[in-house]
Amino acid sequence: MGRFLTEKAIIKQSEKDSLYFTLHNQLYEDDNSELIYVPRFFVTDGYTINNLLAPIAGGKMQWDIRASIGHDFECKYHQYIKVSASVYKLKSMGLLKTIEKNGEKINICENIPVECFAVNFNIGWLWSKKEIDLKKIYKELI
Numbered sequence: 055m056g057r058f059l060t061e062k063a064i065i066k067q068s069e070k071d072s073l074y075f076t077l078h079n080q081l082y083e084d085d086n087s088e089l090i091y092v093p094r095f096f097v098t099d100g101y102t103i104n105n106l107l108a109p110i111a112g113g114k115m116q117w118d119i120r121a122s123i124g125h126d127f128e129c130k131y132h133q134y135i136k137v138s139a140s141v142y143k144l145k146s147m148g149l150l151k152t153i154e155k156n157g158e159k160i161n162i163c164e165n166i167p168v169e170c171f172a173v174n175f176n177i178g179w180l181w182s183k184k185e186i187d188l189k190k191i192y193k194e195l196i
Contacts, residue, residue: 055085056082056083056084056085057082057083058080058081058082058083058120059081059082059083059089059141059150059161059163060078060079060080060081060120060150060161060162060163061078061160061161061162062118062119062120063076063077063078063080063119063120063123064076064077064078065077065098065100065119068097072099072100073097073098073099074097074098074099074100075094075095075096075097075098076092076093076094076095076096076098076123077094077095078094078162078163079091079092079093079094079162079163079164079165079166080092080120080123080124080163081137081144081150081163082120082124083141087140087141088136089136089137089139089140089141089144090124090134090135090136090137091134091135091136091137091163091166091171092123092124092127092135093135093165093191093192094192095191095192096123096126096127098119098122098123098126098127099122099126100119100122130184131184131185131186132175132184133173133174133175133184133186134173134174135171135172135173135174135186135188136171136172136173136174137166137170137171138170138171138172139166139170144163144166148164149163149164149165149166150162150163150164151164165192168188168189168191171188173186173188
């Protein structure tokens with residue numbers, strides 16, 4: 055099973071009810087060592103479950119929100135951002151690092167240069183045609 059390389063997500067509630075945006079970049083490594091990236095400022099509903107079923111399932115924020123963030127990103131674009139650099143390369147570039155926060159060591163991911171990205175598509179993209187504008191990912195809510 056894959057693993058998150060970054061600390062638990064920090065989110066901020068948006069002006070619109072039940073929507074949140076991420077304050078930090080999220081980095082996930084799958085079983086094949088592929089790195090999947092979700093940039094900060096991505097807007098999420100906090101859990102990938104229908105609003106009608108949320109009360110039955112214990113609410114939208116019951117589990118680790120990082121999985122929801124990745125799922126919501128791929129559902130929105132029917133694409134995901136793959137990082138072409140290895141974990142070792144990201145660490146040597148100072149982009150994936152461990153810092154101390156409140157006496158605890160946590161992993162953070164700085165802004166990865168867009169040259170290190172590849173965008174992978176899933177079949178749903180053929181109908182949605184939504185594009186990820188890599189030039190804007192660090193400048194605005196997406």
